[in-house]
Amino acid sequence: xxxxxxxxxxxxxxxxxxxxxxxxANDAVSxxxxxxxxxxxxxENGAGKTTLMNILFGQYTADSGGVEVMGxxxxxxxxxxxxxxxxxxxxxxxxxxxxxTVLENVTLGTRPLFAPGLNRAAARARxxxxxxxxxxxxxxxxRIAALSVGERQRVEILKALYRDARILILDEPTAVLTPxxxxxxxxxxxxxxxxxxxxxxxxxxxxxxxxxxxxxxILRHGKVVHEGAIGxxxxxxxxxxxxxxxxxxxxAVPGVAGAPLLALRGVSTPDRGSAxxxxxxxxxxxxxxxxxxxxxxxxxxxxxxDLVGGMTRPASGALVLNGADVHHWSPRTxxxxxxxxxxxxxxxxxxIADFDLSENAILESYKDPPFSRHGWMNWxxxxxxxQRIIDSYDVRCPGPGTRIRLLSGGNMxxxxxxxxxxxxxxxxxxxxxxxxxxxxxxxxxHSQLLAARDRGAAVLLISEDLDEIMALxxxxxxxxxxxxxxxxxxxxMSPAQLGVWMAGHGFEETAHAS
Amino acid sequence: xxxxxxxxxxxxxxxxxxxxxxxxxxxLGELICERAGILNLGxxxxxxxxxxxxxxxxxxxxxxxxGVAVAFAVGMGFGLIHSILTVPFGLSQxxxxxxxxxxxxxxxxxxxxxxxxxxxxxxxxxxxQPLEIPLLSKIPVIGPALFAQTPLTYLAFAMVVIVAxxxxxxxxxxxxxxxxxxxxxxxAQGLSVTAIRMGAVMxxxxxxxxxxxxxxxxAFNSFFFEMVSGRGWICIALVVFGAWKPGKALLGAILFxxxxxxxxxxxxxxxxxxxxxxIFLMMPYILSILALVVMSRRAEVxxxxxxxxxxxxx
Numbered sequence: 090x091x092x093x094x095x096x097x098x099x100x101x102x103x104x105x106x107x108x109x110x111x112x113x114a115n116d117a118v119s120x121x122x123x124x125x126x127x128x129x130x131x132x133e134n135g136a137g138k139t140t141l142m143n144i145l146f147g148q149y150t151a152d153s154g155g156v157e158v159m160g161x162x163x164x165x166x167x168x169x170x171x172x173x174x175x176x177x178x179x180x181x182x183x184x185x186x187x188x189x190t191v192l193e194n195v196t197l198g199t200r201p202l203f204a205p206g207l208n209r210a211a212a213r214a215r216x217x218x219x220x221x222x223x224x225x226x227x228x229x230x231x232r233i234a235a236l237s238v239g240e241r242q243r244v245e246i247l248k249a250l251y252r253d254a255r256i257l258i259l260d261e262p263t264a265v266l267t268p269x270x271x272x273x274x275x276x277x278x279x280x281x282x283x284x285x286x287x288x289x290x291x292x293x294x295x296x297x298x299x300x301x302x303x304x305x306x307i308l309r310h311g312k313v314v315h316e317g318a319i320g321x322x323x324x325x326x327x328x329x330x331x332x333x334x335x336x337x338x339x340x341a342v343p344g345v346a347g348a349p350l351l352a353l354r355g356v357s358t359p360d361r362g363s364a365x366x367x368x369x370x371x372x373x374x375x376x377x378x379x380x381x382x383x384x385x386x387x388x389x390x391x392x393x394x395d396l397v398g399g400m401t402r403p404a405s406g407a408l409v410l411n412g413a414d415v416h417h418w419s420p421r422t423x424x425x426x427x428x429x430x431x432x433x434x435x436x437x438x439x440x441i442a443d444f445d446l447s448e449n450a451i452l453e454s455y456k457d458p459p460f461s462r463h464g465w466m467n468w469x470x471x472x473x474x475x476q477r478i479i480d481s482y483d484v485r486c487p488g489p490g491t492r493i494r495l496l497s498g499g500n501m502x503x504x505x506x507x508x509x510x511x512x513x514x515x516x517x518x519x520x521x522x523x524x525x526x527x528x529x530x531x532x533x534x535h536s537q538l539l540a541a542r543d544r545g546a547a548v549l550l551i552s553e554d555l556d557e558i559m560a561l562x563x564x565x566x567x568x569x570x571x572x573x574x575x576x577x578x579x580x581x582m583s584p585a586q587l588g589v590w591m592a593g594h595g596f597e598e599t600a601h602a603s
Numbered sequence: 604x605x606x607x608x609x610x611x612x613x614x615x616x617x618x619x620x621x622x623x624x625x626x627x628x629x630x631l632g633e634l635i636c637e638r639a640g641i642l643n644l645g646x647x648x649x650x651x652x653x654x655x656x657x658x659x660x661x662x663x664x665x666x667x668x669x670g671v672a673v674a675f676a677v678g679m680g681f682g683l684i685h686s687i688l689t690v691p692f693g694l695s696q697x698x699x700x701x702x703x704x705x706x707x708x709x710x711x712x713x714x715x716x717x718x719x720x721x722x723x724x725x726x727x728x729x730x731x732q733p734l735e736i737p738l739l740s741k742i743p744v745i746g747p748a749l750f751a752q753t754p755l756t757y758l759a760f761a762m763v764v765i766v767a768x769x770x771x772x773x774x775x776x777x778x779x780x781x782x783x784x785x786x787x788x789x790x791a792q793g794l795s796v797t798a799i800r801m802g803a804v805m806x807x808x809x810x811x812x813x814x815x816x817x818x819x820x821x822a823f824n825s826f827f828f829e830m831v832s833g834r835g836w837i838c839i840a841l842v843v844f845g846a847w848k849p850g851k852a853l854l855g856a857i858l859f860x861x862x863x864x865x866x867x868x869x870x871x872x873x874x875x876x877x878x879x880x881x882i883f884l885m886m887p888y889i890l891s892i893l894a895l896v897v898m899s900r901r902a903e904v905x906x907x908x909x910x911x912x913x914x915x916x917x
């Protein structure tokens with residue numbers, strides 16, 4: 090750790106305030122970054138982290154306050170100026186053009202637009218040298234579409250380094266990585282720090298924050314609520330400061346497995362574009378058990394979720410529901426069979442944004458009594474149903490007539506949860522159920538899933554967050570390129586061991602053994 | 604004459620290249636717009652406006668090349684209207700495009716009536732004359748087809764090379780392609796997506812107008828309203844056929860033009876005498892659709908085509 094009194098200040102945010110209408114996203118936030126230092130910026134969703142970084146990067150203009158880079162003030166609202174001053178940002182959602190090569194993405198915008206040529210040879214040499222210096226192995230001539238998520242992230246970092254960034258801002262960089270890729274990333278970041286760069290690391294994974302950063306700054310409701318050296322604190326303390334009170338995550342006690350409620354026998358589905366299909370999967374969901382599906386995104390999770398949710402049919406193999414083979418598998422038969430579906434994308438497939446809460450509450454059951462009889466809707470029953478969900482699941486909203494687009498992610502998810510849980514379902518498909526929710530809502534959703542398990546439901550939990558999988562699941566499968574690992578019982582695998590499977594190793598041996 | 608003998612005549616190939624020339628300009632124009640992520644359905648109307656503007660400029664006493672410049676400028680004007688509505692305002696590119704086509708066509712009609720209130724048949728101008736390249740034009744069959752055309756045809760072929768070079772070999776082309784693939788990537792590198800997309804639509808629209816002007820200033824010597832007759836729509840298909848690549852789009856334009864030149868000639872063969880001529884008129888379009896189906900299956904559509912870019916949204 091550098092001596093902070095001696096080290097040169099490379100970045101100073103001074104009393105940044107930014108409001109959106111009535112919402113104060115940043116309230117007089119100040120922050121100082123020194124040369125060779127890693128600061129972790131912590132906070133719940135909506136705490137103002139992203140707004141602050143967007144102001145620093147010139148995508149928003151602050152209402153008041155200023156930014157200084159290397160002692161010189163940065164003109165507000167100008168991403169170009171931030172880039173030129175040596176600030177590089179690695180966005181959570183990559184900003185890469187998929188149909189173009191690494192080299193084209195990295196050099197985009199680095200030469201004057203009306204310069205005569207691209208000078209590919211020099212650019213290639215520079216990329217290779219940077220890749221070597223910072224341990225970022227990547228082929229400059231590969232097309233982005235052909236790269237893995239981890240490789241794409243390296244391209245994003247290369248983009249910043251190619252522009253001589255002295256300050257790197259990484260927004261939730263590990264959210265999409267395997268534990269091994271995370272280690273590689275940390276290796277790169279340590280190298281960068283050793284070469285004199287400074288880093289702001291935005292995350293909510295506390296053990297990573299503890300591992301990589303020198304200092305931590307915590308935002309809550311747009312204000313800095315804590316700032317201090319990482320050695321003076323621990324994970325529990327950070328979590329409490331982040332939410333402004335004690336955090337009690339639901340405790341999962343091992344459950345008793347019952348009969349298999351849903352089983353897949355040698356099921357395959359075709360590949361969809363670059364997303365792999367399922368490769369002869371054998372898999373069952375047992376009553377009273379949470380089955381966790383771990384894996385890097387895009388390895389067949391959606392194929393499996395679509396299959397269980399009735400969106401697709403197996404190309405080969407059989408689907409066995411409560412001991413009987415299923416024919417004519419469709420979303421409707423899945424719902425009728427009592428499968429509760431919590432979809433991956435609550436905006437796209439979970440809700441209809443401009444429908445109100447009562448309409449959204451009956452999306453899966455509008456054809457059934459009491460919501461419709463003889464082809465006529467019974468809106469009174471729909472409203473009563475929505476009101477019941479609002480009351481028992483604590484959905485914060487003006488009422489059942491509110492358009493659902495006005496709800497926060499957490500409240501939207503609570504409505505979906507209520508919609509599917511009210512029927513006391515036996516099988517629950519929870520695909521990324523807490524993505525983008527704050528800690529309070531996360532704990533609520535998790536406790537609901539555990540409660541359902543305890544009353545005997547079979548839960549399939551799909552998540553890219555290994556911590557979440559390991560905390561809740563009684564049994565864990567890893568999925569990689571559409572292949573499924575054997576089931577691992579709770580507590581038998583370390584994150585690193587699961588990471589090996591997530592990276593696609595181990596499947597061949599299983600195939601030989603069986 | 605036998606159908607296969609047609610392919611050996613110089614006049615067939617000369618006609619094919621002449622028919623292809625306006626398509627090449629307009630297809631390149633549309634290709635530039637779409638590579639930047641904007642579908643420009645104003646193409647049909649912009650070609651009509653370009654045909655009129657170039658011809659009118661020459662009729663009013665300007666030279667031929669200044670006439671081409673006037674057509675280009677008029678095209679850029681309509682491109683400006685199109686791009687203001689589709690880029691900063693982010694309106695539906697389909698609706699705006701069709702609107703621009705209607706606006707350009709009807710304002711051309713209005714301008715025509717204002718300029719020539721009394722005439723019953725439009726006056727003619729002295730168009731571009733064929734320019735024979737020494738030696739090369741003496742090569743059998745392809746010599747006259749490729750090297751005895753008007754200067755505007757040579758410009759069309761040169762534009763293919765220029766557009767390809769700019770798109771693939773310059774920072775500007777890289778930025779245009781990136782704006783059509785993922786505008787967020789462009790914004791994250793500190794470039795203005797709005798400026799790049801608007802510029803591309805304006806230059807592309809200018810080329811479309813020059814394509815229209817070819818009809819009045821090189822292929823014919825006068826202006827009729829029906830003369831564009833769907834060529835703009837064909838160019839939209841040619842961009843897909845060419846998989847958004849200038850070289851392949853050139854091949855597509857020549858292929859379509861060859862079908863067109865062929866059908867006129869087949870009509871005059873003994874085989875053609877017994878068949879209604881409307882069947883032959885359909886032929887280039889039917890063959891184009893078939894070729895489109897075959898060629899476009901593996902094509903990579905620009906990732907952000909028709910996706911408006913809103914700053915701050917991701």
